[in-house]
Amino acid sequence: MSCNSGEDVEKLQQQISVMRKELKNLRQRADGSVRSHRKHMTTLQSALSKIGENKLQLCVKPNVDHDLGLSLEKGSIRTTPIGYINSCFAAKNGTPRQPTVCGPSRATLQIQQTVFNNPDHPLIGLDEYSHVWIIFLFHKNGHLSYKAKVRPPRLNGQRVGVYSTRSPHRPNALGLTLAKLEKVEGDTLHLTGVDMIVGTPVLDIKPYIPCYDCPHTRLDTAVQEGDLLSEDESDCQITSPSGPNTALVLDSEEASTTPCQVSPRSDGLGALGEMLSEVKDYLQQGELTKGGAAEESNQSELVGPEGDAGGRLHFGQESYSTIAGWIKQPPVSTLEVRFTSHAERELMEFLPSDSTVMDKPRFKFLKDSDEAAAAIKAVLSADPRSVYRRTRCQDRLFFFSMDTADITCWFGDGFAEVLRVQPILL
Incomplete structure (x- = not known):
């Protein structure tokens, strides 16, 4: 009796295993069908839009502003590339995954005259910045599929959530690159340190401003209102009571270009003055913490003002940043x-x-x-x-x-x- 029961249990387990495999295959086929359907629908919509483009423009033109406003409220927008990248990388294969990987890489971006009648006008004043954010489209993804979990190459096959990575395969195929701006010539930007291929559609350009974009330069939110500088005084500057020769650049990597410098002042700033005294001590000592290096961990690490893990010096609770441990210590090694x-x-x-x-x-x-x-x-x-x-x-x-x-x-x-x-x- 017991033998028969054991055999029945084994058969049931085998049947359950087969059923699980069948369910997995069905899910994969369903996902494939959904992706294929989405791709066909996109192709069909593109073809229809090209066929009836002129008629559609005539019909919609009287209510363009009204329809656009409703679309924006619903989260639907119509993008128009302001230009296309001309880069030293012709194909995805071999193109750096991040702009900091290959500093000598170069590219140009020419503003389209179809967007601005005078394409050089929107670039006036941009040459005062050393770096710019480039918002673009991953136009060579090859398909419209995306998953909630991805396998970043730096993790060598391990899965993480798509929003914890820079994967190009995402619901909205938007890319973001911080490029060095070498010069502006008329309607053309000359960039270095890029990770974009030839023909990449660019949607927007924004100047990189360390005072706004780098969390290490934010002021302590606990500083009282009377201690803060007025807008016409500051210009992204923090003043120091430590003496006339004190000068501090908050982000060491931007020491030569950033406008966020500490300029000398003689009046006391309360909590801000105490904070700057701590900064001065840190600069004199040349170290963030005492008592050895921080423990190695695969979890998120604290990044101090110099980018070192374990840093405790910060300007307010929003002034430090954390990153995943595998960014600094990936399973794959440098070759x-x-x-x-x-x-x-x-x-x-x-x-x-x-x-x-x-x-x-x-x-x-x-x-x-x-x-x-x-x-x-x-x-x-x-x-x-x-x-x-x-x-x-x-x-x-x-x-x-x-x-x-x-x-x-x-x-x-x-x-x-x-x-x-x-x-x-x-």
Whole structure:
């Protein structure tokens, strides 16, 4: 009797296991059908909008402002690209995932005349800033699917929520890049440190202002109203009672460009004065905390004014920021990058961008071969491969383009080696 009962239980468990697999397959098929339906509907709507574009404009024109207002209230907006990126990266493959990965990367952005009659006018005054936020669309996602959990390459396959990552596959495929503004020429921006490919639609440009965008520069909310500077006095400045020679830049990385500097003053500022005295002590000591380094953790870490984990010095409860531990200590390691002698010779054949010689390949964005080598090393050291390629295609060659060069390389245990650097055949 007991034997039969045990066999029945085992059969039931097997049946349950089969049913679970079937349910999983059904869910996957349903998700695929939904994605396919969404893609077909988008294609159909695009085709219909192109066919009836002229008639639709005539019909809607009298009530454009009214309809637009209702759409904004409902959260529906119609975007218009203000320009398109012309970058040294022609395809997604090999493009840095973050703008800080490859500093030498360059791009230009020309404002569309269809948006502004005088496209150089909206850029007046922007050359007073060193960095700008670029809001753009991930136009090469390839499909409209997205999931609540994703596998960031830096986590090497582990899943986290999509909103805790910079994944391009999200309900609204919006991207955000902080780029260095080299110069403004008429209606064109010249940028460096970009992670966008050629043809990327740009929706908006905003200046980077450390006083507003960096939490380390916010004032202590506990400071009484009488201690705060008036708008016409401050101009993003904090004054110090410590003496005429005191000067403090709140964000060390922006020391050469940020307007948020501490200027000397002689009057007392109460709680703010005490806070600045603490800052002065910190600068003299050259350390955030005493008694050793902070403990390593995979959880969120506190980032102090210098970006160090474990920092306790801050300006009010909103002045510090926290980031996920895997951002600073990802499971994937930085790779050593090397060139074969043949690849080095091929790279040296590329002429600078300002060269007038026509019978040899030359760069369009990068200055010279040395800068190109630095850019290639920056891209490969961050391991641009997807998790799938790392695990399933380890022995295959990896190809990507940069500026006017096609790069061929392969990956070994802890290193990447550049094999060929050839000019792109147009």
